[in-house]
Every structure is written in structure tokens, then in C-alpha cells.
Amino acid sequence: MLEIFERREVGPLACNCYIVGDPTTRxxxxxxxxxxxxxxxxxxxxxxxxxxxxxxxxxxFDHVIAAERLRELTGAPFYLHDSDRPVLDWMQESxxxxxxxxxxxxxxxxxSVSEGDVLSAGExxxxxxxxxxxxxxxxxxxxxxxxxxxxxxxxxxxxxxxLPGGDSRALVDAVKGKLFTLDQSLPVHPGxxxxxxxxxxxxxxxxxxxRAGLWLPE
Numbered sequence: 303m304l305e306i307f308e309r310r311e312v313g314p315l316a317c318n319c320y321i322v323g324d325p326t327t328r329x330x331x332x333x334x335x336x337x338x339x340x341x342x343x344x345x346x347x348x349x350x351x352x353x354x355x356x357x358x359x360x361x362x363f364d365h366v367i368a369a370e371r372l373r374e375l376t377g378a379p380f381y382l383h384d385s386d387r388p389v390l391d392w393m394q395e396s397x398x399x400x401x402x403x404x405x406x407x408x409x410x411x412x413x414s415v416s417e418g419d420v421l422s423a424g425e426x427x428x429x430x431x432x433x434x435x436x437x438x439x440x441x442x443x444x445x446x447x448x449x450x451x452x453x454x455x456x457x458x459x460x461x462x463x464x465l466p467g468g469d470s471r472a473l474v475d476a477v478k479g480k481l482f483t484l485d486q487s488l489p490v491h492p493g494x495x496x497x498x499x500x501x502x503x504x505x506x507x508x509x510x511x512x513r514a515g516l517w518l519p520e
Contacts, residue, residue, distance in 0.1 A: 303324065304447060305322065305323060307345070307349045308320070308321040310341065312336045312337040312338040312368065314364065316494060318493055318495075320334065323426055324424025328351050328352060329351070329354050329423035329424040329426070330353050332357070334358055335356060339375070346376065359442065360452055362389065363400075363405055366382075366409055367397075367406075370407075379412035379413050381414070381421065382415065383414060384416070386439030388438075390408045396465075415430045417431065417432040418430065429445070431443070434469065435469050440461070442480075442481060447488070447489070449500065452492070454473065455492060456498075458506070458507060486499070486500045
């Protein structure tokens with residue numbers, strides 16, 4: 303069973319960080335720690351959780367700023383898709399470019415993730431779906447009754463593709479060929495903004511839904 307213990311908007315660009323896990327064992331996974339490490343650590347302590355993994359859906363700075371600090375505080379390994387390591391190397395430069403601030407060095411990656419991998423916390427599992435386009439190594443995470451889409455799919459929108467490594471065709475293909483083939487009733491919890499459902503986005507998303515006039519899987 304998957305429980306979302308916390309959903310917090312963190313960091314300078316209001317990234318949605320999710321702390322999810324198994325309510326029985328109190329083991330948990332942190333998704334997209336984009337800032338405010340001490341706030342996230344306090345939430346972990348409040349819920350009496352043991353963190354088994356820290357994972358970024360992609361390596362843009364606003365999703366990983368707190369990863370190294372949480373890695374130190376919890377002892378949990380940090381996971382990232384190998385294709386996003388060049389994006390991670392760009393972290394300090396990109397933060398300086400967009401925010402004019404130094405966010406410190408990038409976190410150390412302990413383990414890579416790829417299509418089909420499974421991250422576990424107690425009995426809860428998150429299945430890795432490679433959804434490139436926003437960045438080369440963007441992933442989505444499918445759990446029991448929930449999809450965490452990072453910056454691939456938003457409520458009424460999709461991720462930008464004009465940053466280094468972005469690919470608009472790959473993003474559209476990932477959404478319609480992978481995400482839209484999943485159970486349409488699944489709630490979608492994106493990297494920014496409100497949650498939605500696959501059904502709603504399939505029908506009304508102006509970029510990848512039926513309103514966009516794109517081919518969709520039956």
C-alpha cells in the first residue's frame with residue numbers, strides 16, 4: 303500500500319517534493335527533494351519514517367537542491383537516471399543563470415535507475431518509467447494507485463523542452479506511448495502545480511490530449 307505522507311512545495315521554484323511509503327513499516331522514499339532540506343528532515347522525523355531511497359525524476363537544480371543534505375541526514379542512497387548525469391553536472395551553472403545564486407555542488411549519485419527498475423520501501427513499490435523529453439533521463443514513478451510524473455506531465459500542460467537535452471518529440475511520445483497507456487483513473491502527481499488524472503489529461507491537455515489533435519492509444 304502506498305501512502306503519501308507529505309507533499310511539500312520546496313525550493314526557489316516551488317517543486318513538489320513527495321515523501322511516500324509503507325504506512326505499516328514506516329519506510330519511505332523521498333521524490334524530488336528540491337530544497338528546504340531541514341523542513342523535509344523534520345517531516346520525516348514527525349512521521350517517524352526510515353528513508354530507504356531519495357530519487358529525482360530528473361536532474362534540474364530545482365528538483366535536487368536538498369538531495370545531498372538529506373542523503374547525509376538519512377543515510378539513504380540517491381538515485382538518478384544515467385542519462386541525466388550531464389544535466390546534474392550543469393546544476394550550479396544553471397542555478398546561477400536562472401536565480402543568480404550558488405546552490406552548492408551537485409549531490410553524489412549512489413545508484414542509477416532505468417526503465418523497469420523497482421524502488422521499494424517496505425511493501426510499497428515504485429516502478430521506474432523512462433519518460434525522456436524534458437531532459438534525457440527524466441523518469442516517472444508508478445506506485446499502487448499513483449503516478450509521479452516529475453516535469454513530464456502537468457495538469458493542463460507538459461514540461462518545457464528548450465533547455466539543454468530537451469526533446470519535444472520524445473516528450474510527446476513518452477506521454478502518449480507510455481503514460482497514457484496506464485490505468486486512466488490514476489491520479490497524477492507532477493513536479494509542479496496541482497495533481498490531476500491521466501483521464502483528464504488524455505481528454506483535455508492542449509499539448510498531448512485529444513484537444514491537441516495527436517494520435518492517442520486506444
